[in-house]
Amino acid sequence: MTSSSKKHIPQYYTCDPALLKSVSKNAIKVIQQLKKAGYEAYLVGGSVRDLWLGKKPKDFDVVTNANPEQVKPLFKRALLIGRRFRLVHVYLSNEIIEVSTFRSIKESDERVYTEHGTLLRDNLYGTMDEDAQRRDFTINALYFDITYNTIIDYVNGFPDLQAGIIRVIGDPWVRYREDPLRILRAIRLSAKIQFSIDAQAEAPFTELGSFLSHIPAARLLDELLKIYRSGHALDAIQMLKKHQLFQHLFFFLKALPSKKMHRMSEKMMEITLLNADKRIKEEKSLSTALLFAAFLWYPLQSILLKNSKQQTNHASALNLAIQEMLEKVQQSFLTRKMKQIVREIWMLQYFFEKQKSRQIYYAFHHRYFRNAYHLLNFRVLSGEDSLKELLDWWTKFIEADRKERTELIKEKK
Ligand code: ATP
Numbered sequence: 001m002t003s004s005s006k007k008h009i010p011q012y013y014t015c016d017p018a019l020l021k022s023v024s025k026n027a028i029k030v031i032q033q034l035k036k037a038g039y040e041a042y043l044v045g046g047s048v049r050d051l052w053l054g055k056k057p058k059d060f061d062v063v064t065n066a067n068p069e070q071v072k073p074l075f076k077r078a079l080l081i082g083r084r085f086r087l088v089h090v091y092l093s094n095e096i097i098e099v100s101t102f103r104s105i106k107e108s109d110e111r112v113y114t115e116h117g118t119l120l121r122d123n124l125y126g127t128m129d130e131d132a133q134r135r136d137f138t139i140n141a142l143y144f145d146i147t148y149n150t151i152i153d154y155v156n157g158f159p160d161l162q163a164g165i166i167r168v169i170g171d172p173w174v175r176y177r178e179d180p181l182r183i184l185r186a187i188r189l190s191a192k193i194q195f196s197i198d199a200q201a202e203a204p205f206t207e208l209g210s211f212l213s214h215i216p217a218a219r220l221l222d223e224l225l226k227i228y229r230s231g232h233a234l235d236a237i238q239m240l241k242k243h244q245l246f247q248h249l250f251f252f253l254k255a256l257p258s259k260k261m262h263r264m265s266e267k268m269m270e271i272t273l274l275n276a277d278k279r280i281k282e283e284k285s286l287s288t289a290l291l292f293a294a295f296l297w298y299p300l301q302s303i304l305l306k307n308s309k310q311q312t313n314h315a316s317a318l319n320l321a322i323q324e325m326l327e328k329v330q331q332s333f334l335t336r337k338m339k340q341i342v343r344e345i346w347m348l349q350y351f352f353e354k355q356k357s358r359q360i361y362y363a364f365h366h367r368y369f370r371n372a373y374h375l376l377n378f379r380v381l382s383g384e385d386s387l388k389e390l391l392d393w394w395t396k397f398i399e400a401d402r403k404e405r406t407e408l409i410k411e412k413k
Pocket residue numbers: 044045046047058059061134135136137140141179181182185226
């Protein structure tokens with residue numbers, strides 16, 4: 001019997017009743033409804049971890065022994081999602097509560113029916129114990145029973161939660177090979193909640209880093225965006241660098257032609273992420289398009305450089321380079337709409353250097369002016385020293401009144 005197929009004995013930990021106050025009312029409603037129908041239902045994953053840590057959970061996931069087909073009819077507004085392993089999204093007020101069914105370890109399509117066609121056993125679904133063993137880290141595999149205010153722990157996650165340790169469930173080498181994204185998840189989680197990564201969980205990072213290239217770009221992008229929005233993006237990036245994982249996540253920078261461009265590009269990322277962390281602290285919004293406009297800025301410059309012999313007109317050269325750059329980025333990585341915004345932010349860099357009042361006001365009143373101005377700022381901080389004056393000029397322009405603006409435009413000529 002492998003360690004994952006043997007039965008584990010759960011530990012129960014009673015929690016402070018105050019914990020329940022931080023649970024979303026909608027999640028409670030969903031759990032109560034499932035229980036009323038005779039099923040088991042618990043909070044699970046990140047929400048239990050964050051609740052216990054006194055952090056506000058991003059979302060509340062519910063897990064149950066009811067099949068998705070049994071869950072859906074219990075709610076007025078619910079959608080079955082996923083192709084193979086199906087989940088139910090329950091919509092309550094403005095919140096989506098994700099309800100999943102305990103997953104089995106030996107997930108297979110094999111279904112066992114009686115001679116009358118009744119489903120006896122569906123290998124997709126399993127027990128709570130099995131569900132816990134499939135999760136990534138021990139602190140992510142805790143179940144919270146709202147009726148008894150109790151945490152149920154099959155993986156020794158609760159002591160890890162108390163000690164501040166991120167530990168992989170099972171053999172880290174096997175679990176990362178199964179899904180290399182778990183490496184990035186460990187790092188993001190460690191940065192986010194300031195937990196240390198257990199030595200065994202950390203050991204395979206560098207060696208298995210190249211496995212990240214097996215992950216579909218869209219999934220990597222999703223993780224990158226989560227890092228960007230984590231509030232601790234810079235810490236995460238520093239950890240990625242320490243384990244030589246940086247180049248695997250930012251694979252699109254491989255083609256940069258010079259060391260100098262590499263340096264500037266890395267600086268650009270650090271600045272963008274530092275800025276993101278700061279904005280999150282100040283509870284300001286974050287633009288995804290700005291992230292990409294910044295990250296892909298030097299790759300765009302390298303295309304411009306490569307094409308520079310053929311082109312005379314700067315605007316059309318820029319247009320062509322943008323076209324080429326965005327074509328390289330797979331559709332799954334950036335949606336069409338996102339590409340359009342990135343393009344506008346880049347084109348505005350060109351308008352910033354213009355001297356005519358009409359063009360200056362065009363840039364100033366542009367929908368993406370703010371983002372473009374941020375990018376200009378990031379460029380200066382990344383080492384484009386020649387733009388310092390231009391940045392100062394625009395900073396003054398933003399702060400000026402109408403009359404002062406006219407004066408500033410005159411000065412620019
Ligand atoms: P957060 O939402 O704060 O980023 P989280 O832990 O809730 O963190 P989710 O991506 O929402 O992360 O996933 C919910 C739960 O699903 C996790 O807590 C974990 O138990 C499980 N999980 C998610 N991704 C994986 C994975 N790649 N491998 C195994 N289990 C996973």
